[in-house]
Amino acid sequence: MNCTDVIILAAGKGSRMQSSLPKVLHLLAGRPLLEHVLTASNKVANARSILVTGHGADEVESVCAHDAYVAVRQIEQLGTANAVQAALPHLREHSKVVILYADVPLIHPNTICRMLEAVDGEQISLLTLDMAEPSGYGRIVRNSNGVIEAIVEHRDASPSQRGICEINTGVMALGAEQLKAWLPEIDNRNVQNEYYLTDLISIARKHNYHVKSIQPATANEVQGVNDRIQLSRLERAYQLQLAHALMLSGTTLADPARFDQRGELSAGIDNYIDINCVFTGAVTLGSGVTIGANCMITDSSIADGAVIATNSVIESAQVGAGCSVGPFARLRPGTILGAGAKVGNFVETKKVRVGAGSKINHLSYIGDADLGDNVNIGAGTITCNYDGANKHATRLGDDVFIGSNSTLVAPVHVGDRGFVAAGTTLTCDVLDAELAVGRARQRNIADWRRPVKKED
Ligand code: UD1
Ligand code: CA
Secondary structure, three states: OOOEEEEEEEOOOOHHHOOOOOHHHOEEOOEEHHHHHHHHHHOOOOEEEEEEEEOEHHHHHHHOOOOOOEEEEOOOOOOHHHHHHHHHHHOOOOOEEEEEEOOOOOOOHHHHHHHHHOOEOOEEEEEEEEOOOOOOOOEEEEOOOOOEEEEEOHHHOOHHHHOOOEEEEEEEEEEHHHHHHHHHHOOOOOOOOOOOHHHHHHHHHHOOOEEEEEOOOOHHHHOOOOOHHHHHHHHHHHHHHHHHHHHHOOEEEOOHHHEEEEEEEEEOOOEEEOOOEEEEEEEEEOOOOEEOOOOEEEOOEEOOOOEEOOOOEEEOOEEOOOOEEOOOOEEOOOEEEOOOOEEEEEEEEEEEEEOOOOEEEEEEEEEEEEEOOOOEEOOOOEEEOEOOOOEOOEEEOOOOEEOOOOEEEOOEEEOOOOEEOOOOEEOOOEOOOOEEOOOOOOOOOOOOOOOOOOOO
């Protein structure tokens, strides 16, 4: 028995979610519940994951297609034991089997390994936990010697059994041969008329097997998600866990209860993150980075010493060392800011390279553009990158100055040290060091008489 088959049950409808989306596809920290379980399962040595789908099977299998697993279908959702039945043909001979529930997302690979180690000879293992509020969970029934005898589902439990605080997490491990032999003994004589996998415990006892209980390292690992309240609680608990890990690695959080990480966040040391920031996808922070309150940062990297001021939105962008962004800046995909660049309030950028030390400080849209070093873009400057059919590029050399309220009609190029006067509508290229003035000449009319309001 040196190989492991992990059966993951994901066929249930999840009625208590009140959702058209299958329960196991609801997101925890930005990833489907099921994906968390598959990731843990695939970390177990010599393990193969067998995913049992049923309700919304096509959708479930397509969302999690990138993870390696064998998919099997449970035709009708007749209960957890019936779901396991569907996986039996795929078990390898004499493997150890561990059964996980896709709605218990935070199970840790180490816990799965401890469960597997406890399967030995005539012993199987069951993951249990003492819970202050065990309502809804299956309860662990022990005899007077403390030996586990059975699991009784909450709905089937007597009032005294409901007083038991030790709960079934749903995770059990046993030999493939035992599972195959015992599963047919399970019937559906219970309140829900379902085939309960939990009945396997009393059957194991009948065959004189010992049930060893294993406890998880943390309670979060075994919290199930059956409704949206439980989902929100687990989200906060998990976020706190991620926040603690980040703080212990050298980042200060203004408030770990108001921090959200929905993907991979890697960070150096001495970063400061203010409240209500959301990090999505793959985000990398250097060291000494400051992020103001209410920032949304997605799939981006932010280099050492950069300051992202409050209410900035950054997506698929690279922010160089010592840059200053925001408040209220929006860096859209393809924005690359060189070292020390500044992007100020109400500025939107897209597919743009901004050279070192360049500034776009106020109220601008700069898209499909390449800016050299030390460029200054005046307030209200717009790149007209779209002609209604195609996108065109704007190229500005080093040390270019664009006066306020200019419109740069692409394709257009300004050479090094080029100077564009305020209010210019730039339609022709500007050579190195040239001044372009592209606005109507001002006329002043002396003794101007203002219009007078007519009497009615
Ligand atoms: C189950 C356990 C309960 C335990 C709890 C832990 C049973 C009978 N009860 O209850 O002892 O305390 O989990 O979270 O096992 N599923 C299928 N096919 C089905 C039915 C369910 O694949 O026909 C899957 C679901 O998608 C889910 C998992 O099995 O991932 C558990 O089903 P659920 O209905 O949520 O069981 P609980 O009532 O939570
Ligand atoms: Ca459940």
